[in-house]
Amino acid sequence: MSLPDNQADPAFLRQLRLMAMVEASTLVALLFVAVPLKHLADWPLGVRAIGPIHGLAFLGYIWMLFQGAGAGLFRQRRAWPLVVSAFIPFAGFMTAHRLSHQIGAASPLESNGR
Template sequence: MRLVSLIEGTTLVALVFVAVPLKRLAGYPLATTIMGPVYGLAFVLYVWMLIQTVTSGHWPRRDVIRLLVVAFIPFGAFWNERDLRRRQAALASPA
């Protein structure tokens, strides 16, 4: 889940801060033509992975909503990754 979150977040940042300015400011529409579907695929993969992760264990509704909302915020995935890393470490540590 962490890796997919980072991929989704990176593609969103590339779309918003590289491809869209290239299209709007430099007149290079091919940037969004390429980056748009790449981000779309990453987003679908993220949502699919989120569903798989949430259904495999107990996740509070608040965390699920946060995981979904940050997918729409540039750099949100990087903030989210810290929480996912903590969850992974807690699951890996012996109880």
């Protein structure tokens, strides 16, 4: 999975990492908690509650990706694997982990606790 270029702004990468984690968390909650409860326990309230939250998280994550690509923080072709990861359960957590490493490379002073 390709990540943003090394010259990407560390503050933007931290925000993108947070959005990746939120989007991944809501996707996992929707697919592995709310949908099974709807079908197995006849309790559709979970999908009605988590569905729109996940939708907003997904749109926010995609918006940030295209904002970053549009601002030249990373190339558009590198954004597509990040978009695809939003559709795969748990892939957003891998993206967030890799962004953590990218943040450390972009700001070595902050990664040392200074």
